[in-house]
């Protein structure tokens with residue numbers, strides 16, 4: 650089984666670059682139960698673990714494509730996540746709307762490298778998701794550089810969670826999760842040392858929004874996805890940069906199932922974003938970064954590192 654995209658970019662209106670699949674067909678979940686309870690409360694959400702087919706149905710109705718992933722945090726969480734193979738199979742079954750990203754646990758050390766290669770080359774994943782706080786690692790630590798080196802070969806983007814975090818929120822010690830690892834400045838080191846590696850900093854990076862804007866402005870290989878917060882709460886500086894310097898660097902994302910596409914899009918419609926910028930954020934920037942416009946994975950992403958946007 651290898652994923653091939655059948656997404657017709659002329660038939661879709663938007664690309665949601667940040668959707669979580671948190672349960673596989675065997676019922677295994679991304680994280681231990683305690684984290685689902687805490688984050689469901691934090692986001693006040695109902696349907697917390699929809700199946701991949703349910704996610705596909707929702708996005709098909711909206712005429713949108715979606716990037717789907719889980720997070721492999723097995724070392725820190727002492728918990729085996731939902732199956733990546735099952736996730737890719739579900740995306741292949743719904744490849745008119747879904748695009749799979751892989752995930753490996755960097756704390757597996759050298760064992761993470763063949764697994765990343767298997768996911769990219771055998772399963773055909775179109776990017777990778779990391780969550781430095783939940784996985785418990787500092788992405789700028791050079792012990793992880795061999796992994797970034799390997800991933801750079803594939804020419805696909807890496808999405809890193811940045812900023813504040815619903816997982817463990819409101820529990821003693823935040824369930825041991827360290828927010829510092831999600832400071833976007835740690836990704837500035839990775840982006841500088843791997844200029845051919847497209848990096849997506851997920852979410853308005855509360856409380857490090859200015860840092861994120863600076864990095865995405867400075868480095869052509871760094872992007873920001875706007876998921877995880879209702880656009881109602883976007884900082885003014887982010888909205889201002891969306892209209893000028895970052896109009897080609899920002900990506901629509903919800904963080905579904907935590908935030909629904911309807912809720913996000915309604916709040917986005919109320920923001921003072923220029924009309925010509927809206928389709929870039931909702932669709933065009935992602936189509937280019939994910940290489941959806943052409944055959945073969947990540948062609949556009951690979952070219953991105955070399956361009957000076």
Ligand SMILES: [Zn+2]
Nearest residue numbers: 667669877904
């Ligand atoms: Zn997320």
